[in-house]
Amino acid sequence: MAGRLGVDLAQWLVAQGYTDADFRVTPRGALLMERWGVAAAQSLTARPCIDTSQRLPHMGGELGNALCSAFFANGWIARVGDTRAGEPTARGIKAFSAASFDVARAMSMHPDSLGVEDA
Template sequence: MVAAPTILLFMIAASNLAEVAALVGDPARANMLAALMDGRALTATELAFMARVTPQTASAHLAKLSDSHLLAVTKQGRHRYFRLASPLVGRMLEGIMAVAAIEAPQRHRPPSVKDAALRQARTCYDHLAGRLGVALADALTARGHVVLGDDGGTVTDSGTAFFQAIGIDLATSHKRQRCFCRPCLDWSERRPHLAGSLGAALADAAFAQGWIERLRDTRAVGITAAGREQMVRLFGPELSTVFFSTEN
């Protein structure tokens, strides 16, 4: 027989799961959360535009997401900025999107330029995803710099030297209050890209060195001419064919 406290904890957990699922399941709130998956903070006005709802409706949705600790709010002057409350929320959203892409019924929708850009290269909370993220993960593992398992990963001695050479301080990455290195199933490629604080550090370095740049009103990122040259040089010639393809 299952103990009464265990049953109570199970019921509480199930109730919380249902509450979070209901919050994420609303189309407008889902669009808002997806817009914040690049790790940046946005205003209520920006999120209302992305969710295609009125400012009043957006405020009601944002209040529910904040009260449930899915979003964090920062006040700056007259404005309030909303961001995902933690990497855990981002990871939950990544998982939902991966399952939805694989298991959900296929819906016919003509491909768009925006869809192609997202599949090519995008941010997934604070790390890189799409063809770019998967190709970088493939290159790092093929060269023995990173070893990825089902739930985590490690950096080898050669990887330590490689990351230091491109300006990534692994000691600082280790100090972040989160998993250091892990695979993350890419919803569009259906293969893993690199996540964790190491994945975030790699994305930071790519932005800082001008390899990639943010595109307006989307999580997609553009790959610069200098970025193509440098990433092919550093990660291998495979990127020139696997990654910089414009095919959907």
């Protein structure tokens, strides 16, 4: 999951202790990700991947793909036109906020680079 949202989410997951710096899921993170619709998150591979637009790491690999797929399936992110890009929906903002990830704030800090791209 790339783009501004992907980068901000990756940084937040590490800062909150849901993953380590290499995006290995902690027991606490596994509980969060299960609530978000990603079962067995600790068994999925993940790796830091530099986002070309942000020049910061986002979460690549199976875990990043699983989270991105869950966010689209849950209706938390909606496609922007015919592109691979997406942006948080009102439902997504509410769900992320329930986990204390302030997606609205993160996105407003970077209005020139909204959205997420599936990786």
